Amino acid sequence: MSYGLEGSSVMLVYQGSTMRNSENSVLDEFFDLLKSTPIWFRPILAAVVYIVFRFVMPPLLPSVQGGLDVRTILRPMCVTLAPVLAGGVILAWIFAEGWKLINRR
DSSP states (O other): EEEEETEEEEEEEEEOOOOOOOOOOOHHHHHHHHHHHHHTHHHHHHHHHHIIIIHHHHHOOOOOSSOOOOOHHHHHHHHHHHHHHHHHHHHHHHHHHHHHHOOOO
């Protein structure tokens, strides 16, 4: 914080750090990645996320004959989460485009 004198009034100014916080979440990093990619990349990424979680991941998690296993829960969860994750990519894409539009120079 710095204090500046403007005429007879005292103005309090906060100087934010220009360094990136080293504790960024994975979602922040993903959003930064989406902001820097071309517009055609994001729908392809959403399609790849959907295909991987809907068709690739379930066969990689074979069911176990007899007994309870984590894979028996993960297989249907991958199928269920595929449209949700692809929709999240599309939603992040829309926000990234809005951010780029607002911060255009």
